[in-house]
Amino acid sequence: MHRGVKIGLSRRSKDERYYYLSIDEKAVHKGHDYISILSDEQSGTVLDVVEGRSDDSVDELCQTALTHDQRNAVLIVCTDMWQSYCKGVETYFPNALHCYDNFHSGLFEQGSR
Numbered sequence: 001m002h003r004g005v006k007i008g009l010s011r012r013s014k015d016e017r018y019y020y021l022s023i024d025e026k027a028v029h030k031g032h033d034y035i036s037i038l039s040d041e042q043s044g045t046v047l048d049v050v051e052g053r054s055d056d057s058v059d060e061l062c063q064t065a066l067t068h069d070q071r072n073a074v075l076i077v078c079t080d081m082w083q084s085y086c087k088g089v090e091t092y093f094p095n096a097l098h099c100y101d102n103f104h105s106g107l108f109e110q111g112s113r
Helices: 002-011 055-065 068-073 085-090 101-113
Strands: 020-028 033-040 043-052 076-079 097-100
Touching: 020 085, 033 055, 043 055, 055 085, 076 085, 085 097
Parallel strands: 020 076, 076 097
Antiparallel strands: 020 033, 033 043
16 A cells, blocks of 8 residues: 555646545554545545544645645645544645535534434
């Protein structure tokens, strides 16, 4: 996985702009082993993948996948309500609107009734 991501990152243009992103996790083993995924929602392209879903994982994900200028061009970032993802959006995408995905906001709304 690491080799494939490294090759993909090296081939991607630093001039490319991504306007609609998502950060989400995927369980990779039974239990609580996760990877975090940064994706371009417009094209469906995975921009980067890192192990874990901690603050450090999100820092690595956001700093490695995109340049400062690319991060500043992002308009919307969609995540679930995981605190590390929320903090990452606030830190690395200061110009973007942060929204929660439909699945998690629906669960939140159901729980508030």
